Amino acid sequence: MHIVVCLKQVLDPEITPKYFKIDPDTNRPENSDTDLVLDSFAENALELAIQLRDKVPGATVTALCLGDEESEEVLRRALAFTANAAVRVWDEEWENLDGQAVGHILAQTITSLGGAQLVLTGYQASDIEEGLVGPVMAEELGIPCVTLVSELEVEENSAKATVEVEGGYAVVSVPTPAVFTIISSETNVPRLPKVKDIRLARSKPINLLESEDLNLDRECCQPGVKLERAYLLNREVACEVLPGDDGAELASELADRLLALKIL
Amino acid sequence: MTRILVFANQQGDSLSSGAKEALAFGRRLASSTGGEVRSVTLGPFAEAGAREAIASGASIAYTISNPLLAEYDVELFVNSIHTVFEQSGADILILSFDKIGKDLVGRLATRAGASAITEVVDYTANSDKVSWIRPIYGDKAFGEYSTTRQKVVVGIRQKSQDVNVPVETSKGEIIEVDYAPSEEMIVTKLVVKIQAALSDISLEDARIIISGGRGLGGPEGFTELQVLANLLGGTVGASRAACDAGWVPSNLQVGQTGAVVAPDLYIAVGISGASQHLAGITNAKTVVAINTDPEAPIFKRANIGVVADYKSVIQALTEKLKKVLV
Ligand SMILES: Cc1cc2nc3c(=O)[nH]c(=O)nc-3n(C[C@H](O)[C@H](O)[C@H](O)COP(=O)(O)OP(=O)(O)OC[C@H]3O[C@@H](n4cnc5c(N)ncnc54)[C@H](O)[C@@H]3O)c2cc1C
Numbered sequence: 001m002h003i004v005v006c007l008k009q010v011l012d013p014e015i016t017p018k019y020f021k022i023d024p025d026t027n028r029p030e031n032s033d034t035d036l037v038l039d040s041f042a043e044n045a046l047e048l049a050i051q052l053r054d055k056v057p058g059a060t061v062t063a064l065c066l067g068d069e070e071s072e073e074v075l076r077r078a079l080a081f082t083a084n085a086a087v088r089v090w091d092e093e094w095e096n097l098d099g100q101a102v103g104h105i106l107a108q109t110i111t112s113l114g115g116a117q118l119v120l121t122g123y124q125a126s127d128i129e130e131g132l133v134g135p136v137m138a139e140e141l142g143i144p145c146v147t148l149v150s151e152l153e154v155e156e157n158s159a160k161a162t163v164e165v166e167g168g169y170a171v172v173s174v175p176t177p178a179v180f181t182i183i184s185s186e187t188n189v190p191r192l193p194k195v196k197d198i199r200l201a202r203s204k205p206i207n208l209l210e211s212e213d214l215n216l217d218r219e220c221c222q223p224g225v226k227l228e229r230a231y232l233l234n235r236e237v238a239c240e241v242l243p244g245d246d247g248a249e250l251a252s253e254l255a256d257r258l259l260a261l262k263i264l
Numbered sequence: 265m266t267r268i269l270v271f272a273n274q275q276g277d278s279l280s281s282g283a284k285e286a287l288a289f290g291r292r293l294a295s296s297t298g299g300e301v302r303s304v305t306l307g308p309f310a311e312a313g314a315r316e317a318i319a320s321g322a323s324i325a326y327t328i329s330n331p332l333l334a335e336y337d338v339e340l341f342v343n344s345i346h347t348v349f350e351q352s353g354a355d356i357l358i359l360s361f362d363k364i365g366k367d368l369v370g371r372l373a374t375r376a377g378a379s380a381i382t383e384v385v386d387y388t389a390n391s392d393k394v395s396w397i398r399p400i401y402g403d404k405a406f407g408e409y410s411t412t413r414q415k416v417v418v419g420i421r422q423k424s425q426d427v428n429v430p431v432e433t434s435k436g437e438i439i440e441v442d443y444a445p446s447e448e449m450i451v452t453k454l455v456v457k458i459q460a461a462l463s464d465i466s467l468e469d470a471r472i473i474i475s476g477g478r479g480l481g482g483p484e485g486f487t488e489l490q491v492l493a494n495l496l497g498g499t500v501g502a503s504r505a506a507c508d509a510g511w512v513p514s515n516l517q518v519g520q521t522g523a524v525v526a527p528d529l530y531i532a533v534g535i536s537g538a539s540q541h542l543a544g545i546t547n548a549k550t551v552v553a554i555n556t557d558p559e560a561p562i563f564k565r566a567n568i569g570v571v572a573d574y575k576s577v578i579q580a581l582t583e584k585l586k587k588v589l590v
Binding site: 011013014016017018020022027029098099100103123126127128129130131132133134135136138139140144145146147148160164165166167168169170171172173174175183184185186189222223224225226227228229230231232233235236237239240241242245246247248250251252254255257258259261263264 | 275280338339361362363364366367368369370371373374375378379380381382383395396399400401402403404405406407408409410411412413416451452453454455456457458459472496504508510514515520521528529538539540542546549550551552553558561563564565566567568569570571572573575576577578579580581583584585588589
């Protein structure tokens with residue numbers, strides 16, 4: 001069984017808002033190269049992929065990332081998680097790709113890798129948060145897609161997925177191959193890689209594919225949306241900080257305020 | 265003139281809240297672009313949905329009343345909506361980016377050769393040119409997007425739109441579309457559906473929410489919050505950090521990837537105020553923050569701040585309010 005997990009490198013979402021600035025010339029975050037990490041839902045997908053691989057004899061995991069050389073960091077992380085192989089796909093010409101273009105390129109990359117029984121990816125990346133790559137890949141590959149998946153069980157020619165639905169969750173069964181977009185749950189908390197595996201990961205090969213290696217549709221590699229302008233949100237309000245440091249007194253003061261405001 | 269098609273999903277025989285938002289967005293867009301709104305409803309109650317959509321401003325309401333469409337199925341819905349999108353000649357297809365929309369937007373756009381834009385909260389329109397506005401970078405910023413293809417599929421962020429009051433006397437035409445989805449198209453089979461164990465009051469409807477974060481240090485702190493919430497007739501929420509730690513179930517998560525809430529009072533206890541958390545409380549009226557760190561970003565969103573260890577505050581607060589309220 002071949003499992004492909006698609007990973008994205010993103011600006012650290014936990015960056016303190018105070019330090020978050022948009023460069024008006026590029027419409028991108030300033031210093032965005034200083035704090036790059038593996039996207040958090042993609043990391044959940046990676047963890048789940050490794051868990052599934054370990055349950056199925058003979059299964060392999062290929063970590064796949066569309067990105068420049070810098071993004072090999074996330075593939076090294078995947079290798080440290082004990083992914084079997086790592087593939088990076090990139091072309092200098094690719095600029096400002098959107099989720100649809102990325103979905104097209106990743107789908108073609110998976111095809112050129114000989115396909116996969118399971119394709120896993122984060123449900124949306126924490127930078128632009130489009131949530132399009134999974135469904136677009138599925139449409140391109142002509143296979144089913146299950147979104148918002150927290151748990152996954154594989155059978156011979158199908159998979160059972162636990163998914164978030166309105167008002168609760170559901171378990172669905174789909175024939176494989178299929179695409180799954182993953183959310184965080186108690187069962188896919190990313191592992192802490194072993195020191196030995198981190199060391200081994202440094203020397204493992206990363207296979208590079210470029211556009212001429214793939215059967216791409218030029219039109220589909222063009223982004224369908226263009227970011228014209230980005231600006232910061234300012235939702236700051238004037239906060240009245242209650243004076244003092246005695247918890248009980250503060251509590252009493254707070255209660256009085258809330259009662260005076262007629263909220264309670 | 266722009267022709268706008270809205271997929272109006274239903275819950276039972278009435279429109280879902282997401283559908284109402286999508287229709288309201290479509291209506292607003294149509295009035296600034298000089299366009300017209302049409303709707304599509306699916307399933308055995310499609311006609312009732314169509315009438316509701318007309319009351320909300322649709323001039324033509326397409327229906328596919330097939331009983332196979334009673335329950336959501338991704339393939340059937342993609343095929344059906346795509347058929348109507350083609351037939352209607354619309355340039356813009358609007359859907360709620362709710363759990364179903366998250367499944368549909370990418371597939372429909374790819375199938376139609378359209379641009380796709382998700383989590384849209386607003387737009388700007390200059391003559392015929394529309395730019396779409398959506399939050400980016402975990403709600404730290406806004407992005408304004410143009411599209412490059414002739415058609416576009418738009419996913420509206422949940423809880424971002426004021427819905428219209430339906431006007432029952434509105435006139436519109438209902439057109440039953442000649443399209444029959446078949447059993448063979450279904451590939452995703454539902455095994456079981458489980459209703460989340462909700463507390464008495466759902467987060468979305470609560471007037472008072474007391475949320476705990478990593479600063480609570482463990483699940484025990486939530487018991488204290490629950491006591492206070494019970495006293496005030498409110499309910500308990502949580503940050504993602506507290507949910508990920510397994511202290512409370514994930515359906516209590518408030519934020520960008522959790523529940524979007526709009527209570528009269530939101531008390532954030534031991535929550536730092538990451539942008540992704542704040543995304544869930546944009547419409548909260550009064551926000552109180554209890555946090556040991558005076559520099560925590562939550563104080564930039566809070567109306568009232570208490571800089572203290574929550575342990576010394578919550579119990580005292582509960583005691584005092586018990587005396588006053590009970
Ligand atoms: C893709 C993505 C989506 C996300 N979606 C969401 C979401 O929907 N909702 C969400 O909440 N987060 C979300 N997050 C996570 C978010 O970025 C933050 O990591 C999270 O909100 C932090 O939770 P926290 O404030 O409880 O913890 P922390 O940031 O660790 O803050 C804990 C706070 O508690 C205070 N504290 C410590 N001890 C005490 C004490 N004894 N008394 C009082 N205060 C104390 C500290 O000063 C600190 O401010 C998302 C992240 C990503 C990447």
